[in-house]
Amino acid sequence: MAANWHNPGQGSAVVAAMDISERPLQHFRERIGAEAFTTTDHQELLARDDIDAIAVMSPDFTHEDYVCDALAAGKHVFSEKPMAITTAGCDRMLQAWVDSDKQFMIGFNMRYMNLFRVMKDIVDSGVIGEPKVVWVRHFVGYGGDWYFHDWHGESAKSTSLLLQKASHDIDMIHWLTGQYTKRVSASGSLDFYGGDKPDDLRCDVCDEQGDCVEFNKGDETGSDTVRNQCVFRSGVDVEDNSVVMMELDGGIKATYMQCHFASTYCRNYTIIGTEGQLENLDDTSQVVVKLRERSKRWKNLADQVYDVKPARGGHGGADPVICRDFLEMIRTGKRPIATPLAGRMSVATGCAATESLRDGWRPRDIPALPDALRHKVF
């Protein structure tokens, strides 16, 4: 992301970084330049006059404070998803945004991926009629690698993987249908990861590393977050297998399924409308539309297959585009595609679903925006 923003002499330059550890800062200076300012104190960063905007890309539980402090210091802000790990945290961030005269957006890069943009265009064209049903199956093939070797697997730091991982998909369901969730019910459990291994056990010193399919030698990207805590340690307490049922405004019903020990990686979306349906056949490249009209169904004329090419760049080409959108938002005040309200509604839905699944499927209503924010945040 920094590389996308770092274009000295062409409108934007990355000039500074804060991290709690020295090693990633050293890595940052090697990539951006020895003259870049680095610190382990975020207030030192915020005090600088040569910084117009801040991107918060640290773990989820840090977003709330860093974003509020950056807005209060008069900086524009990009926050990674999930916006925060509680709904109240998101509302505090929205209030800080309303109180500032700065711009704020969320790192929902799926909104910038070609595949999902094509799906959004098809829904918005009206060809499948009014969307009424969304089914999303998320096969998280790298679940162990990405979510159970470090803080992601601990609810105190992430609330649950329905925020950390599903916040993208919940947002997609909202974005594609144009409606927010109003009620959820969920079930889930820890069926594969977690266990009784000591909480401080790491892969590099484990006797079973030769046989363990989850062995991970650690992160070599310069981060100090060495992603090699044992995935079967006792401290893992987020669900690796969940099903969420959602009722959205407009009477739309959605189901979201997420499994972190799947042997393949894929997000499969099906949207059924009053006139037809669409579905992506794989994670990146094909969308199929089928219409209900009797004559077309009979002759199979209505099947349309859209071949979609991912753009170049990280996250299926989304990273360069979302970075450009952030700069354009700062320069022109344009509303971003990934709004703070969308960030809040995704977290609120993920938190309510987490409460439900930890309370025997009991449904939860999504909390409305506080009165002070209603009519101010869109």
Ligand SMILES: NC(=O)c1ccc[n+]([C@@H]2O[C@H](COP(=O)([O-])OP(=O)(O)OC[C@H]3O[C@@H](n4cnc5c(N)ncnc54)[C@H](O)[C@@H]3O)[C@@H](O)[C@H]2O)c1
């Ligand atoms: N939009 C996406 O597709 C996408 C993809 C990956 C990660 N993310 C988000 O990015 C964020 C970071 O995820 P990650 O997997 O890179 O995390 P990570 O554990 O690798 O940490 C990222 C960096 O934050 C630093 N850090 C840790 N605690 C900190 C603190 N208290 N203050 C400042 N820095 C701290 C670490 O040293 C590391 O350099 C998460 O919120 C995650 O959801 C988003």
